[in-house]
Amino acid sequence: MLTKTFTIQNPTGLHARPATLFVQKATSFPCEVNVIKGTKKINGKSIMGLMTLGAKLGEQITLEITGEQAEQAMEELGKLLMSVHG
Template structure:
């Protein structure tokens, strides 16, 4: 398993559009993606789960990725979390 912590940079946090983009990218990889914020751990391939985290700008999010293509998945998903685009 590969684990890395990222800081949300989007001024609006993880709202509907960034959550959709994240889930679309996560489902493109043949690995398991978990997203952790505080004591909450959700499936990173679930848009509803991601939205329930209530992640805002500046929040720390940890990705736990296991299976195939973990390095590629971590790089691509991390870029989305640290993106400042709305």
């Protein structure tokens, strides 16, 4: 399992368009993707789950990725989280 913490850089946080892009990218990989914020842990391939986190600009979330292509998924999803666009 790979685990890494990121700080949300998008001014709108992880809502609407950024969340949709994240889920689309996560589902393109065969591995399991979990997103953790505080005590909440959700499936990173679920748009509804991601929206319930309410992750805002400057907040930290942790990705837990397990399985095939985990390293590639971590790199790509990390880029999305660190992007100010989306």
